[in-house]
Amino acid sequence: MIKSKKMKLIIKINLFFLIGTFLFAAPLKIGVVSDFDYKVAEFIKSKSEVDIEIVKFETIDDSNDNLVKRKIDLNLFQTLDHLKNYNSKNKGSLKKVAELYIYPIGIYSKNHSSIKDIEEGAIIAIPKDKIEASRSLKLLNEVGLIELSSGKTTFKKEDIVKNKFNIKIVEVSSTILPRFLEIADFVVLSGEEAFNLGYSPESDSVFLENVNYNNINVVAVREKSLKRRDIIRVIKDINSKETKLFILEIYGDNIII
Secondary structure, eight states, X not given: OHHHHHHHHHHHHHHHXXXXXXXXXXXXXXXXXXXXXXXXXXXXXXXXSSOEEEEEOSSHHHHHHHHHTTSSSEEEEEEHHHHHHHHHHHTOOOEXXXXXXXXXXXXXXXXXXXXXXXXXXXXXXXXXXXXXXXXXXXXXXXXXXXXXXXXXXXXXXXXXXXXXXXOEEEEEOTTTGGGGGGTSSEEEEOHHHHHHTTOOHHHHOSEEOOOOGGGOEXXXXXXXXXXXXXXXXXXXXXXXXXXXXXXHHHHGGGSBO
């Protein structure tokens, strides 16, 4: 009887350690969206002591949804504004754990060399994503093409109260937005999209947005994961000088870091 109890105890202890080993061995999953995010994640994976698996998503909201559902452990990158909006909309508690860089959005054109060339009824293409669309509308407001209603922080086309050139604003999926450079008079592109097309935002845009802290790109995790040792280790890797130099080597003066 005593031997039987001892055997059961040994089996339970061994099972406990086996489960612990399995959990410890599970890779930390990083969610990414863009090709650039993937490159950064690969760089972090190559330098980190933590076993990392990279998971690619179509949109940042897909990545956030999977983070909430515990299918990934952290994601990069999204703007701080986007993260705040996601938490507000979904009653979420995803936490910012690192701030990396800002790439300003800008207005680009293959048909005009200056925003002053705009004509009545001009077509301007902007991203369809709600946060990026709001950011684009703020940019058009900043340059003086439209006027937005006051007292809000996020905007839709319905919030335009003045449109002196009667411009037609077309919301387009980011995957096909660059193609509209051939069709529209002007296109609003993110710094990353512009860079991937061979543009230098500083010199090739007809107008570039002013720096806004809410547009900084951040890393997010679940609130309950903040004290996990593997996540703390990876956050240190993300914040390292090596990672920031890697980003600068790719983007150069086109970002603020």
